[in-house]
Each structure stands twice: as C-alpha cells, then as structure tokens.
Ligand code: ADP
Ligand code: MG
C-alpha cells in the first residue's frame with residue numbers, strides 16, 4: 616500500500632525528517648508515537664502533500680506509484696486521507712452537503728459523472744448507520760459549535776464516506792476526551808478492511824487500548840528509532856521516551 620524510503624523533508628529550510636523508512640501493507644494499522652516536536656505531524660503532512668513541506672530526498676510510493684511530486688488534492692483523489700486538525704466552520708453548509716460535494720469533486724477528478732442522488736443517499740445511510748451517527752447530526756452546519764467529540768465524529772464520517780486507501784489520523788488535539796477517543800477508535804475499527812490501511816499518530820497510549828495497532832513506531836528527531844508490536848505502546852506508557860533517547864544517543 617505505502618512504501619516510504621529514506622525520506623528527508625524540510626519546512627522553511629529547516630530539516631525535520633532525516634531518513635524515514637516505513638512500509639504499510641493493506642489491512643494493517645500502524646501507530647506512530649514519539650515526543651513532541653519529533654516530526655510526526657510533518658510526516659503526515661509530507662505524505663499528504665501539503666505544499667509548505669519540501670521533500671529533499673527519498674520516495675513515497677502508494678500502490679506502486681511514486682506520489683512524491685503530486686499535489687495534495689491529487690493524492691487525496693488517489694485515496695490518501697489526512698484527518699483535519701483544524702476543522703473549518705462553514706455556516707449554512709451541512710455535514711451531508713459538504714460530503715456530497717467532496718465525493719463529487721473526487722469523482723470529477725477521476726472523470727466520473729456525479730454520483731446519482733439515490734446512490735448517494737444509500738451511501739450516507741450505510742455509513743451513518745455503521746458509525747451510529749444520527750440524522751440530526753448530518754443536517755448540522757459543518758463544525759459550527761461542534762464539541763470535540765462531534766468534530767471527531769464528523770472526521771470519521773468523512774473518512775467513511777471517502778473510503779480512502781490510506782487514512783492518516785493525526786491526533787494532536789490535547790483536548791481529546793474519552794468520548795472523542797472512543798469515537799475515533801470505533802470508527803477506525805469499523806472501517807478497517809483488508810483493502811485499506813491506517814496510520815494513527817498519537818501520544819495517547821490510551822487510544823491504542825481501543826485501536827489495536829499491528830505495528831508501533833517511535834519517531835524521534837526525524838527518524839523512526841524503534842518499531843515493535845502493540846506492546847511497545849504499553850512500554851512507552853510505562854517508561855516514557857527517555858530510555859529511547861538514551862538508546863539513540865548511546
Ligand atoms: P510532532 O507532530 O512530532 O510534535 P511536528 O512535525 O509538528 O512534530 O514538528 C517538528 C518540527 O518541525 C518542530 O520543530 C516544528 O516547530 C517544526 N515545524 C513543523 N511544521 C512547521 C511549519 N509549518 N513551519 C515551521 N516549522 C514547522
Ligand atoms: Mg507538534
């Protein structure tokens with residue numbers, strides 16, 4: 616699904632990623648953890664193709680295609696989804712209508728006609744039932760007065776509707792309460808399939824009690840310095856990151 620090799624990237628001429636190697640296969644969930652400032656959000660942004668970030672070396676290959684030179688929207692159309700950390704409020708545009716537009720834009724980019732209304736309704740019904748989202752929520756104005764949990768619910772709904780091949784969830788919001796954590800975790804678990812892959816970036820070990828990752832990677836100073844199974848997350852919860860920093864400098 617995704618193969619990153621020797622990825623070096625910078626922002627505003629400052630080198631942040633210093634040789635990332637990461638392979639994510641279809642069906643897998645990978646967690647990326649690490650101390651603040653280690654480059655986790657930068658990695659997410661670079662994979663998604665945000666333009667402030669410069670790839671200086673290495674490659675990002677999605678299903679055999681090097682996507683490193685593509686614009687963010689082209690990558691999105693190829694199935695890369697990055698959760699929005701700072702959701703915009705769009706008064707007057709409902710959760711549903713925003714989604715309809717997003718889906719039809721993606722179809723247009725692929726040369727497909729608009730999704731027929733009955734098919735769209737069926738898709739909305741199917742996904743909202745799967746995620747236990749009620750109708751009232753779907754007709755609310757996008758992000759207007761949303762609680763932290765509702766923002767997460769909307770994000771997960773967007774992910775469900777767009778059916779990405781590779782979803783990257785960057786949980787930077789320190790205000791995530793237990794309800795929001797559960798919404799994210801339930802969504803990821805229900806949307807998991809053998810055909811997609813998920814990268815969850817988090818410093819909450821707690822989130823990984825609900826989403827059980829296949830692999831956990833620790834990012835430190837722009838490099839993946841340790842990888843393991845789900846038990847690595849527990850070890851980090853217990854011992855923090857200092858032992859990793861010591862191992863790296865030894
Ligand atoms: P993490 O998500 O692991 O906390 P980040 O990727 O957000 O780490 O940040 C890594 C480093 O890159 C930090 O020093 C941060 O200040 C810097 N950085 C990230 N994005 C930008 C940006 N858009 N402009 C300037 N510096 C940035
Ligand atoms: Mg940060």
Ligand code: MG
Pocket residue numbers: 655656657787
């Ligand atoms: Mg971050």
